[in-house]
Amino acid sequence: MLKITTCIISMVCTIGCQKKQKIVEQVSYMYEGDVFMPMDLPTPNSVRAGSGAPGHAYWQQRADHDIKVTLDTDKQYVTASEVITYTNNSPDTLRDVWLQLEQNIHREDSVRVRESGSTGQDDFEGIKITNLELDGVPAHWHDYATLGLIPLHTPLEPNQSVSISLDWTFPFPTVNGIRMGYDDAYDAGAVWEFAQWFPTPCVYDDMYGWNNLPYIGRGEFYTNFGDYNVEVTVPREHIVVASGALQNPEDVLTKTQQERLEEAMTSDDVVAIRTLKEVASSESRPEGEGMLTWKFKTVDIRTFAFATSASFAWEATSVAIKDLDGSERRVLCMACYPKEVESYWDDAASMVKHSIRYYSESLYPYPWEQMTVVRGIEGGMEYPLLVFCRGRDEQSLFNVTDHEVGHDWFPMLVNSDERRHAWMDEGLNTFVNYYSLESYYGNQEHRPDVSAYRAERYKNDLKAINTPPDLLRSRGHLSYRKPGYGLRLLREEILGQERFDIAFKEYVRRWAFKSPRPSDFYRTMEDMSGMDLQWFFKGFFEETMQLDQGVVEVVQEQSDGKWEAEITLENVEDWVCPVKLEIQCEDGSVHKRNLPVTVWAWSTRHKHKISLPSRVTTVTVDPEGAFPDIDRSNNIIHVGM
């Protein structure tokens, strides 16, 4: 809170040659809690440097997965076997491994069901682990619903790996299963979306040790990078798309489809791999009997999702992007959707292409081979190389697809902890989406709505942006819109585009394929912009400070044909920002000034002196409404004669 702690009114007698007394009112408005004091951030060390870059001894764990999964569509049942190679790159010896078992969110003993009564998937038997071995030796585990604790047979020393083999089953959740879901609204067959569906080690890191928060569903996921080999066995009539490149097209595609896919890899135009007409024809699937196994492979991704359906039409194009070394590479951009949404999905592959190109150019080259958008029950959710999107119409389809594809930079590339810091992916992504949307639509209509921000703040601003999402009621405001708007404010009003962009891109480069924490972001933005931003991140991200700038009075006098004005400005609430001033004069001239934030370093009042060609008639603070000023009634003053 800001309070006026000192109010000195002193009478100073000045006896000048004119022998008159002048009374000077001297009022001092001091800060009690100083917004300019350094933030309370973790002490830099060899893992995380004071610059905000990864330290010279940065480490992270690795989990490589080989999974074989079969979907029984009649029984709606999943059977799988999995080998996880877990590598301990930490300097610590581990005696246990924590597993995430996210689909147990539907089980009656999960935090989510005990909290809310039901997920809509009642009597869910959960994930049954039928076999567990560590380096080939049977092992036991402790079952805590969405978490499992595996005691290791022998301690896992630094630089050692352990092979964790699991056989497991679970019933496919037939409600919209919180990111994973089943959609049977289509004539040619249901769409099955698999996400957060397989047991995988929690992250062990330098900040929290094991990141073993339960999966409640509001926070998304924080996982290890690893290589994935996944074999998906589904009915022959299905098309499967996944977080990986297809390894065996000759087994699962017709000759024509293989040729079309080859063509799409070098084509700027959209190529139909399987047309809507062909969906109904058995000739659009390879001849033969029985289920088919689709094999996928990807290196360095943080999870693996896939979608499968008999109803998918499949379209693809590709886009050339420049890698960091300047070489060119084409990325396959694809869409899968049923005929029922044809009227607005026929542009979806091109939409993916826009987003892959835009973010590759503005942030970091997209590092993987392909990206697919899939129509299913999930409204919008991101995974590596694959996004789920529902879309009501063409515009919402683009807006959501662009957002979900943007997530392949935050957090699929820059692997932040979504369970603790949702803003580090949603907020950064919302911010970059503004510019991608403006580029796609070619106008300025996608700026953040500052008046909506002001209207929301009393309702929803009760917690700070940097609050774990499981504890937030208004994730939309605090994880998405407020940080997205805050970063736009930082770029356009505080740092300027050049300084901001250099720092922001460097943050992505430094933390690509690594896991930053908020302090690494704050420090990198300061380190690379050359500006103290502690007051900014403290007030807007870490605390719930508010901004109210005002203009109090204008005193002016004419001297030597010029007008000398002294404008008194006030900072009413506890947050601070630079001040944008617009001064209108009687002769019609308009004068703009940008005062740095440090005008508030000593006092909540600031007197700005300015020499003008004519008498001041109006002074406006923040004339464009760019700042999150909560009371604009004191932002303008008209000066009488």
Ligand SMILES: [Zn+2]
């Ligand atoms: Zn998102």
